[in-house]
Amino acid sequence: MELTKLSPVEIQKRLQSILPRVQKPGRYTGGELNQIVKDWEEIPTRIALVFPDIYDLGMSNLGLAILYDLINQRHDALAERVFSPWLDMETTMREAGLPLYSLETKHSLCDFDIIGFSLPYETLYTNTLNILDLGNVPTLSIDRAPDDPLVIAGGHATYNPEPMYQFIDAFVIGEGEDVIHEIIETYQEWKGRSQSRNGLLLALAKIWGVYVPSLYEAKFGEGGTFTHLVKLHNEAPASVTKRIVAKLPTPTTRFIVPYIDTVHNRIPIEIMRGCTRGCRFCHAGIVTRPVRERTVDEITSAIESALRYTGFDEIGLLSLSSSDYTHIVELVHEVSERYKTNHLSISLPSLRIESVSVDLMNAIQRPRRGGFTLAPEAATEKMRQIINKPVSTAQLLDTAREIYSRGWTSIKLYFMVGHPLEDLEDVQAIADLCKAVRAEGRKVIGKKTRVHAGVSTFVPKPHTPFQWVACDTVEQINIKLNLLKRELHTPGIKLTWNSPEETMLEAWLSRGDRRLSDVVFHAWKRGAKFDAWQDQLNFQAWMDAFNLVGLEPAFFTHRHRPLDEVFPWDHINTTVRKKFLVEDYQWSTRAETRVDCRDQCFACGILPTFADLRRQNPGKVWQCPDVKSKRPRSKNEFISLESIIDAS
Numbered sequence: 001m002e003l004t005k006l007s008p009v010e011i012q013k014r015l016q017s018i019l020p021r022v023q024k025p026g027r028y029t030g031g032e033l034n035q036i037v038k039d040w041e042e043i044p045t046r047i048a049l050v051f052p053d054i055y056d057l058g059m060s061n062l063g064l065a066i067l068y069d070l071i072n073q074r075h076d077a078l079a080e081r082v083f084s085p086w087l088d089m090e091t092t093m094r095e096a097g098l099p100l101y102s103l104e105t106k107h108s109l110c111d112f113d114i115i116g117f118s119l120p121y122e123t124l125y126t127n128t129l130n131i132l133d134l135g136n137v138p139t140l141s142i143d144r145a146p147d148d149p150l151v152i153a154g155g156h157a158t159y160n161p162e163p164m165y166q167f168i169d170a171f172v173i174g175e176g177e178d179v180i181h182e183i184i185e186t187y188q189e190w191k192g193r194s195q196s197r198n199g200l201l202l203a204l205a206k207i208w209g210v211y212v213p214s215l216y217e218a219k220f221g222e223g224g225t226f227t228h229l230v231k232l233h234n235e236a237p238a239s240v241t242k243r244i245v246a247k248l249p250t251p252t253t254r255f256i257v258p259y260i261d262t263v264h265n266r267i268p269i270e271i272m273r274g275c276t277r278g279c280r281f282c283h284a285g286i287v288t289r290p291v292r293e294r295t296v297d298e299i300t301s302a303i304e305s306a307l308r309y310t311g312f313d314e315i316g317l318l319s320l321s322s323s324d325y326t327h328i329v330e331l332v333h334e335v336s337e338r339y340k341t342n343h344l345s346i347s348l349p350s351l352r353i354e355s356v357s358v359d360l361m362n363a364i365q366r367p368r369r370g371g372f373t374l375a376p377e378a379a380t381e382k383m384r385q386i387i388n389k390p391v392s393t394a395q396l397l398d399t400a401r402e403i404y405s406r407g408w409t410s411i412k413l414y415f416m417v418g419h420p421l422e423d424l425e426d427v428q429a430i431a432d433l434c435k436a437v438r439a440e441g442r443k444v445i446g447k448k449t450r451v452h453a454g455v456s457t458f459v460p461k462p463h464t465p466f467q468w469v470a471c472d473t474v475e476q477i478n479i480k481l482n483l484l485k486r487e488l489h490t491p492g493i494k495l496t497w498n499s500p501e502e503t504m505l506e507a508w509l510s511r512g513d514r515r516l517s518d519v520v521f522h523a524w525k526r527g528a529k530f531d532a533w534q535d536q537l538n539f540q541a542w543m544d545a546f547n548l549v550g551l552e553p554a555f556f557t558h559r560h561r562p563l564d565e566v567f568p569w570d571h572i573n574t575t576v577r578k579k580f581l582v583e584d585y586q587w588s589t590r591a592e593t594r595v596d597c598r599d600q601c602f603a604c605g606i607l608p609t610f611a612d613l614r615r616q617n618p619g620k621v622w623q624c625p626d627v628k629s630k631r632p633r634s635k636n637e638f639i640s641l642e643s644i645i646d647a648s
């Protein structure tokens with residue numbers, strides 16, 4: 001049935017007959033504790049915040065919760081939530097002619113002024129199109145009329161926005177806490193003046209951190225390599241620099257409490273943003289620089305407040321590398337002591353082997369839940385040096401022994417295969433290391449010892465020092481995975497892995513140029529959706545879409561790129577200089593490592609760009625060196641490291 005425009009009352013009425021027929025109806029009702037419902041008629045700017053996967057996943061997305069809180073604090077704007085309906089619900093909705101709606105007031109997606117997608121990873125792209133279609137919003141930006149919603153997107157995947165350029169009106173590059181207000185104000189000003197839609201897009205493009213793809217045309221050279229972007233409007237910026245907040249704002253604490261189980265039933269508090277370790281495969285480690293920490297007082301007050309609002313009994317102390325937070329032992333100790341009678345569980349989802357101290361293990365050991373997770377990523381000295389994660393096997397085994405001896409029975413180890421310099425001995429070493437960890441555990445706790453090896457496949461992500469290298473082929477990946485499956489088919493060890501097809505899709509979408517957007521569109525038309533779900537990935541739809549568009553998938557993934565190749569994402573400025581990335585890549589080929597950049601600044605390039613922000617926030621707010629010089633500089637002047645840092 002055609003999805004018609006329905007009023008919230010009509011949507012609510014139809015839902016009553018639909019919901020008893022679908023799995024987990026609690027995903028689709030709204031009405032949870034702490035949801036915010038504002039008077040729709042009284043609020044001028046209405047924003048739908050969309051996580052393009054199911055409620056169970058989207059409700060654990062911290063970025064969405066932060067924006068929901070910030071927007072709803074404004075008197076002139078409201079934010080409501082929209083998630084992908086699961087397959088059974090989508091079929092039922094389409095049969096009933098029910099458009100996708102917001103959980104709070106049951107307005108159709110097309111009734112909103114602004115639709116903001118969260119795109120933390122690329123395998124959400126077809127769901128994004130599906131949501132627009134289900135919400136009665138034209139999927140192509142070019143087809144949207146002045147009355148249609150403005151469609152924006154942010155999140156880590158948008159650091160290469162090109163494969164989604166036809167569907168998103170404006171991308172937010174970087175952190176959203178400040179820029180969302182500027183977008184709302186620009187939208188309101190535009191609406192007040194009734195200008196053309198292009199006028200709005202041009203105004204948005206002038207905001208720091210906003211990229212409007214329709215203001216540019218992509219050019220390609222012989223052989224199909226991207227050569228450059230041509231500006232279609234004089235006022236469009238030549239490149240778009242990521243947005244950051246100079247200081248992490250007060251944490252959100254009034255989290256919505258779902259009626260149903262979600263992937264993380266806990267209070268998420270971000271303790272630190274960014275990472276200084278410099279793992280060369282890590283996209284997040286580059287794009288989230290600089291490291292900014294919250295104080296222990298800020299974090300404990302946030303926990304206090306969140307516990308009061310939500311009643312959760314688990315706290316997640318989140319960051320890319322929680323054990324690197326300067327005051328981690330003090331923080332965990334303080335929280336454990338304060339809530340020792342409440343049975344509060346503390347989870348530190350991201351720990352570095354070298355910074356998990358005995359003190360930290362002692363502090364977090366009560367009460368224990370689930371396993372302990374570590375990410376060695378590689379098992380040989382050679383590969384650890386190449387990826388810049390130089391943790392010794394002895395150090396890992398010591399840490400594992402300490403963990404088992406404190407009562408944990410299971411350790412999850414994350415590994416990565418697929419780097420072009422890796423050979424089968426490096427993969428065999430992963431199996432040997434898992435067995436060695438289990439043997440350490442058996443010495444301490446006997447047969448109860450469990451090891452879970454989670455193996456992902458390397459994708460050379462844009463903006464990282466590995467952006468020039470090729471991916472393994474499906475055949476190469478299968479040889480490596482088969483070795484691990486054979487070797488780790490043993491009691492006490494569980495192995496999980498990503499399918500090679502899933503890896504290929506992630507690689508095409510993260511490394512693609514504008515032409516990929518036709519592939520995304522046709523794959524979706526052929527039924528691709530929920531690509532992040534192993535059992536839903538419709539690989540044939542993607543291969544058919546590549547065929548139809550006339551592109552060779554291997555061009556995007558299996559080609560080693562020369563150092564002077566212009567990337568389709570080069571106009572997105574993470575502020576880490578390309579020269580630094582080239583140098584780091586060359587170091588990797590010589591197996592040379594860098595120390596944590598809190599110990600030695602390598603002048604990656606972010607400080608010249610953010611010198612003013614750093615100067616306004618001196619000291620320990622950032623983990624980069626202080627910036628002293630105030631001498632005005634011309635735009636193109638080279639700024640040496642010595643001139644900007646306080647060597648003391």
Ligand code: SF4
Binds near residue numbers: 597601605607625
């Ligand atoms: S400026 Fe220096 S300390 Fe800061 S992130 Fe870059 S390399 Fe690390």
